[in-house]
Every structure is written in structure tokens, then in C-alpha cells.
Amino acid sequence: MITGAFGLTVDQNRYLPENGREVHAIVTVTGTASGIAASAGPDAAEVIIVDNSGSMSGDCIYAAKRAAKIAVDGLRDGVAFAIVAGHDRAKMVYPRTRQLVRSDPATRREAKEAIGKITTTGGTAMGTWLRLAAELFDGRGGLRHAILLTDGVNQHESEHQLGRILTEISGGFVCDCRGVGTDWEVAELRRIADALLGTVDIIPDPAGLAADFRAMTEHAMGKAVADVALRIWTPQNAVLRYVKQVLPAVADLTGKRVEAGAQTGDYPTGAWGRETRDYHVCVEVPAGAVGREMRAAWIKLVAGGEVQASANVLAEWTDDEALSTRINPRVAHYTGQAELAAVIQEGLEARRAGDEDTATARLGRAVRLAGESGNTPLSELLAKVVEVGEGGTVRLRRQVDKADEMSLDTRSVRTVRTRRAADDA
């Protein structure tokens, strides 16, 4: 039983003009320090997947092995774990059989020895790696986390095959993906991470792997509550247009709906520690007469089969324009952050396709959005891809480091809080 572990608040302008139908709200979910600590450490399982395809040979595999060993060192006693090596097939590195073992000093030492013996071979088929991980986690509750490390593209599987596997295993575990070097494809890893509720990041220099792996395992093991979902009720004849995570990064959850009773769907959010995430919910309701008030959505946070917290998204029709035209600052901010991610990705796509006009327009818009919203990390990354001249004019840089472009692409989804909220903190 988990109690008091979560807080949930709704921020919105509930007033709609006559004939208004679209209701927007920012839902903030907080894993509270005291509650999360009290519900401490559930069963945890960790699978580390290391790409050992031929392309990894040399510095890469050396750094990957070192990073994997550090990750193993970060596993606390009692965590169930396994190491998988992936090429065009998936192979158990430790233990040798298809199962998880309990972490203790002895098993960790054995695992590191086994990691040391990994050699490179063959091609890349990430779906088969993930499927093996899913098999290892199968039947377990609690935290289920995987790390996928690769340096290349998914050559030995069609997009369709990978898609089918992702559908099949989604919800089975959370997977954070890391691309080392610059020969992998951002869109591909993002697709995997989105499907498995994880993050994706670039590690341009293999030397950076160890620190990142340590941070990632610590972060994963810091989670205390697994399988948390947003349960959203909407009125009859209403349409839930979208549910997006908008902090710490943009992730569209709309397609992940699992029906959970009449007019109700669950949107999985993975595992939680002491953290705050924001979601943007948009509901289209049937237009109401002035003076009418309704619940446009009833949002509950569910974990362990129990409702942890709930709040209403309301709609009220008014002929007072001062009320109905007031834009909620947080809705506006996160709408901008989502657009920022989209225009960066579109701009880079156009740039790769040689469409300089579109690329300049999109990335120019991105520069403005990032500047206005105070998203400094993205402003800095953008500055490596475009030149911002006087009066805000934007020009594509001729020479762009591939790693910088990929970093911008990978991190385009990362958002910042509204300025006021940041100042308050």
C-alpha cells in the first residue's frame, strides 16, 4: 500500500466562450519526498543491454564494457539483474541462462568478469535484444528497468518488425537508450525510448559513457513506485484530444491509452521517484450554454491498483470575455515547448534533406521560442547549428559537427518550467 506518495494538481483557465469546446489543463504530479521514502524500495530488476555488433570494435566496445561494469557496481544488493549482448541476435552474457540473478558482491564480480569477455561480432537487431529483456522481466512486478547501449542503426530488422516487437513488449519495462558516437539514428532510438517510457541521449565520446551509466543506474534505482498511470475520465460525447508529458521532456502518451472502464482510460507513466512531472491534457467537450459548468476530465493517479490522488479539469461557459480569453500561462508555456521540440526536429529533417528554406524557417522559429521561454540548454545547442545575426535573423551554419546536430535532435524534447515557477523554486 502506497499512501501520501503523490500529489496531483490541475492548472487551467476553466472559462470557455459561448460555443467554446477545447479545454486545456496542465496536470502536475509530484512524488512527495516523505511518501516516496515511506513506500521505500520495491522489488527492482535491471537488464543492461550492450551492443556488441562489429561496428562497436575498438574504443567503443572498450568504453561500453567499462561503463557496463560501473553500472553493475551501482546495483544495490538484492536487485535482480542480467547482462545481455546484442548483435543480430541477443545473447546472455551473465548469467549464462535466460534468467535474472540476485545482486550481491559475488554475482557482481562474476558479472563484471563476464562483461570483460564480450567480443564484437555480426550486425544489429535491437528488437531481438529488447525481446530477450522482456522475457527476462516477464512475470515480475516492481521496478523493471533496462539500459540499451548502441552505436549504430538497426540494420537487421525492418521498421515494421521493430514496431511489432515494441507493441508486444510495451508496458513490460522502462528502457533508457544511449547512442554512442554519431553513427546511430536519433529517430530510431527515440522510437524505442518513447514506446518504453524511457529517455534517449547521445554520448558523443565513448569516454563519457562511464559517468552517464553511473547516473542512469542511480536514477533508475532511485525510483520507488513502479507502473504508475494517469487514469482519465472524460464526459460522454467528449474527445480526449491528447495527453502529453511536457516536463521534464515532451512525450506524447495519447496513443498509449489502455481502456479502464466506462469513458475512462489509463496512460502509463512508468516508475516514479521523488520527482515532478507535468502533463498537458486537452479535451474537446460538447459546447454548453452560458452559465453551464461541467467536469471536462477527472484525473486520477493510480499505482498498485489504488487511486493515489485525483483532481478535476473543469469547463464553465461565460459571456465575460475578460475571463474566457485569459490564457493560462503554463498552458501557453508548454504549448510553446512542444512546438519548440517539433520545429527543431522538422528543421533538422529539412536540413538533412537539403531544403534550406524550410530548415532556416523552422530553426529560426526554434531560436525565438527557446529564447522567449528561457530554454537555455536548447538555445545553446541551437547556436551550434544556426547563426543568429542582428535583428534575430537566422542562418544555417555551413560547418556543423555531427555530434552537435544529433545532440540538438536528441535533446529537442527537453523542456524547462515556466519562468515564474522556476523563480519560485
Add this chain to the structure above:
Amino acid sequence: MPCPSCQSPVFDGDVFCEACGRRLDQSCPGCGGTEITDGYCAACGLRQPAAGDHVEIDLGQVAAAVSDRGLRHSTNQDAMAMARLNGDRDGDGVAVVVSDGVSASPRPDEASRTAVDTGLAVLLAELEGGVDPRDATRTAALQAAKAVRSLASAPTEAPACTYISAVTGKINGQEAIVVGWVGDSRAYWIGATGDELLTEDDSWAQHVVSHGMMTEEEAYSDRRAHMLVGWLGADAQDIDVHVLVYAPEVPGVLVVCSDGLWNYMASPLALAAALADPLADPVSGPLTGPKGNQRSPLSVARELVRTALNGGGHDNITVAVVPISGDAVF
């Protein structure tokens, strides 16, 4: 079976709780759904009417009153109370009190509720004690003023409201209506031979008109028109209770209401028109329905509220309807 809001006993077939006014037919007025969660319909999401959103008092053919939140306010800050007068008094009468909480003041709903509860209780006690209805009316208003004054936590944090009471029955064998008021809630007489506004508002517009400073048209088009110059509350100067006696000679209807109603039918003629059944013969009395049958005070009060809602329902709406037989043979 208890009321889901206040736990008072209610009976099968009751539409509203007698104590708190909550709707008891648990079907959603929007879609007819029967599952209600946390005050919202589980099917269409409509916010369900809360206690006080729509309240009715039904004394059968003797009198009725209806109070409604209206369409633009989120709560009903009007209050009303009504009781039948029995016992030693010569003939049956009623006592009714209506109060309109001042939206700009803190806790206006508490002010209006306190005013009507205190006003009616004092009025009944005084009348029972044989006090002249005019004196009872004044005493009740002053006691209500005192009770509302005591709600203030500080002079700048003073809940405020209007106040009006009406007592019907006989004085010295004569049919009479005694009205007492502070503020701009009104009483009208809609008689078989004529209609009139009995009260004079404690409003800025009324004040400048009666002092000859402006014409009625000028005054009512001023944005200050509805500003109160008299009210109950700790921030009110002197409480000047107006008391008036009206002796009806023909059958008619006494209407006591808040400005949420009279804003849509301010002239006595407009109110009479809203009140009359268009299909009825007007000469046989305001409550006559089609085919000559009598309409109930409750149905008439509901009809008036509906008219105000159709007009826009910008404020809380409260109206009491009291038929008077009149002394004269008509």
C-alpha cells in the same frame, strides 16, 4: 431515508429536501444519468445543482417562494424564509423574509441566511406575543441587522445584505399587508384592479430621483443606479427600516422579490404581465389559469423565476408569491 446533503429525513416522491433544498431526484438535469460522483454527472460531467442552487418553499394555496442561483453566479447568495401565521390571530396570514447578499462583501450568503433566519424568528415571536405587526416588522429588521453586523470580523470585512419582510393577515379586522425593508429587494401588489410597487429602493438611482436631482431615465442609465444606499452589515451607517402598511380592497397577489427577479420586470405592469396566464380571463384575478381554475402560488413563482432565467439570469433570483383574498366582494 436521509437527505444526501444534510441528513434530514426526506420522503419518497420529495423533489427537494425540506431542510436544505437539495434536489432529491438524483437524475442529472443534463442527460438524465443517475450516477452522480462528487457533484458531477458520471456520464456527461455536468455539475449537479448544489444545495441552495434552487430552493422552493411550498405552503400550498397559502403561499410559495422560489430561490434560484441564476445563470451567471456560481452560488446562490439570496436567502428566504416563510411561515404560516396561525393561532389567536384573526384569520390566516403568512410572514415572509427575503434577503439578497451583497456580492462585493465577504461571505454574502452567510449574511443573507442570517438575516432571514433572524428576521423570521423575531417576527414570529413578536406576532405571537401580540405585538402590532408594524412594530414586530421594525423589531425583526433591527434584530436581523444586529445579527448580520455581528458576522463581521473587522469593519472592513463586513458581510452585507438587503432585507425585506412582509406579513399578511388582518389588523383590527381589516385585511392588511405590512412590509418592512432595507435595501433594494422589493414588494409589489398585483391586484385585480391595478398593480403597484409598494417599496422604494434604498438605491442611488431612487435617492437622486426622489431628491429631484435627476430624472428617472437619467438616474437608471447611470452606472451607479443600483448602488445601495441602505443595507444590513457592520459597515452600514444607520439602519433606517422603512415600514409600510397596505390595505388591499380587491383580490390580488403580493410579490416579494430580490433584484435578480425585478431587473427583468421592473414596472408593476411588466410584473403583472409576467405573472398573468396569457390564456386566462384577467378580470377574475391574477392567479386564474386557463378555463378559470386557480394556479398554485408555487407554479406562479416558478414561472416568474423561469422568465428571469430566460431573460439572462444575471443575478440570483428569489420570489415569494402570496395570494390575498381581499375584503371587498369582487
